[in-house]
Amino acid sequence: MMNEVIRSIRKSILTMMHYSKSSHIGACFSVVEILYTLYFDILNIDPNNPKKPYRDIFILSKAHASAALYATLAYRGLFPLEWLDRYYIDDGILPGHLDMNAAPGIECSAGSLGHGLSIGLGMSIARTMRKELGRVYVLLGDGECNEGSVWEAIMLASTLKIKNLTAIVDYNHLQGMGREVINQTNLSERFKAFGWNSVDVDGHDLDALKQVLSAISPESPSAIIAHTIKGKGVSFMEDRLEWHYKSPNDEEFVAALTELERAQ
């Protein structure tokens, strides 16, 4: 059975991309189940007190999927659903990439790839040094892992034996100009070689996601390689590079909406 919140999140993303004529719908659809599982099952947060001390932190490092985060935050109650009508437009509220001042629940500004894991690691170090509760989750793109700074953070996190940090890689195989422009095979093995615990998971399977996100390595930082399909949920967008860029025209919008509404 289709989860109704997930259906709504995808419909909101589609609508936002359509009215704003913006890009990255494929990257957004890729991470919907991951964001849903985090915000509805895993993260210790309080929508009524977004700055609650000792909360869990989520950083969307692949911030071009911002619309997916906005929709998830809105459905989780961090801000009104109407704000989703003001994405990427003149005098809008929600920018194409993340501005932490834009809305409650955005923990970190982002938009240039390769920044988020270092910032998340800094937060993990702060919590470790002060012996505080609260786990830090960072969602990266597989293309983002081309950035050397990502590996700087990966190396240091295991050196410091950081335990309160989880990196999730949205492994959909497509990046800006094609399929695995930089070879990304054995991503899990790469994390393990750098001293992380790493597991692979179907990034659209809610039960599997919940399970791996709940099971935390007690010894080391945790990586989750989420195998995903870019554009997931709309057949003509799935695994198609052009939906990194295109925004749906009126006909495509109606066709996609119909498909999302009919999905079982």
Next chain:
Amino acid sequence: MRTTFINTLIERARIDNRIFLLTPDLGFSVFEKFIELYPDRYLNIGIAEQNAIGIAAGLALSGYKVYVYSIIPFLTMRCFEQVRIDVAYMNLDVKLIGVGSGYSYGPAGATHHAIEDISIMRSLPNMAVCCPGDPLEAKQLIEQSFSLPGPMYIRLGKNNEPFIHAKDDLVKFGEASILKRGSDFALITTGNMLEQGKNWIDNWISEGYDPEFISMHTIKPIDEKSVLSIIERGLNIITLEEHSVIGGLGSAVSDIVAAAGSSCKVAKVGIPDIFSHYVGSQEAHRKHYGLASRPDLHVLGILS
């Protein structure tokens, strides 16, 4: 100034447990005492400046006041986009402490020269830029940084610079230090040119001139009033900095003069727009690139 920085930080860390010191693997023989006293507020990130700035941002988002220390080009340029987004855009309490201003690392070669840093750092919104010229300015500006919440870049020289200020001088962030009032022309220096500026001033005085002498230790926000006061008195200005003539003190002062619609002349003495391929000490570099010799006021057209 390096020693001044660490001693001032150690003093403050005793009463402020938010102070956190990060280094991308530089500071041998500088940080030992800090590490011994506050091991849980110090981290060597390894040779990874991008990661260092990102971690600084994460620590600052978690309530720490973070000081990141390195050699200037690696601190400001290797990780410039992390500085821009993670620190400046998010307006976080991260202080970047750079050592080796200008040609401080002269014979090490151009990779280690810091000649463009003021220009790029002062162009970042939210970023304050300070270039202390002696240990007194360094100490007081670092002390004031403890109560300034936003991003700040502090450009230090090396070590063992002489005191130019009188011992009881008060230095204020954002306010030029007027070391001498004068009526013929004004010399404005920043950072580690303060000592040489003092020598020039002494020489001009002995030749019978009455120059004004200003230390512009804060480049951003720059003290416009001090420059406007010079303009109003009809004086021409010489700026002196161990930095490219593009985008540094001279440019900042020129902007004020231009905006005021003044006919005041600004003669910029600084590093020409070239990478050094010359091998030699800081002093030799200054001579080689024309920063060391006191300019002829007539040639500069400064005496109106």
